[in-house]
Amino acid sequence: MSDLVRVAVYTHFARTGHAPAAAELSADTGLEPADVRLALAALHESRDLVVERDEIVMAHPFSSIPLGFSVMGAKTLWWGGCAWDSFAIPHLLDAEPDVLVATRCPACDTPHAWVVGRQAPPAGDQVAHFLTPAARVWDDVVHACANQRLFCSNRCVDTWLDGRQPGYVMDLATLWRLARGWYAGRMEPGYVRREPATAAAYFHEVGLRGPFWGSR
Structure with missing residues (x-):
């Protein structure tokens, strides 16, 4: 589940330049929103993503915030x-x-x-x-x-x-x-x-x- 969400995050970032919202990830993966949130928390814990309050801050090398x-x-x-x-x-x-x-x-x-x-x-x-x-x-x-x-x-x-x-x-x-x-x-x-x-x-x-x- 976590890997499915991770790939969806990277695909969205690559295509749009922006971090996907949890609702978009739910639509892209077919997972329930609660499962998406659990996956994001796991990906943060494993250092595959940087997530704060269910929002994706970084999916290296992509960022949702300006850092220079x-x-x-x-x-x-x-x-x-x-x-x-x-x-x-x-x-x-x-x-x-x-x-x-x-x-x-x-x-x-x-x-x-x-x-x-x-x-x-x-x-x-x-x-x-x-x-x-x-x-x-x-x-x-x-x-x-x-x-x-x-x-x-x-x-x-x-x-x-x-x-x-x-x-x-x-x-x-x-x-x-x-x-x-x-x-x-x-x-x-x-x-x-x-x-x-x-x-x-x-x-x-x-x-x-x-x-x-x-x-x-």
Whole structure:
């Protein structure tokens, strides 16, 4: 039941750019509204969705709330949940060979936009800064995602941090490699989230190593 609802959530997000309401999920799946609510609660508990008061906040890489990124496809506009998720959307959706990802530098408000596709990372000297270590993301996942942002440069990262403890900085090519395969299979029935060990191995494979990523 939960997997049926999960796939329906992702299908709706991909098609419309918006989170489905419980009534829409009931119509799409044939389940009773009470069963849909139970499934959403289970999917939140398993970290497959972020649900608050029966409303879907995030179905990574999709978001129902603005967190600093817009992602425009050929016919659909999504909120990107973070830098990572915004770069992941064209890798997840076969019908979108590339998307336009737009944001502003959190430090100086300079606008930035990239065409992000599946073949190669976009050009640019900008950097991504992730504030929350991978092992702590689900302590407050919305806060963690809201603080995975793209900046003009390391100087802008330092300005924005204003003396706070830095997280992890990566270039656009590394961000693109991180996003490329992370959500593979998430639109399909039977998808299973990575365990910490397999997640750390994936991070290592794309060039992200050290305590921040749970690996050496």
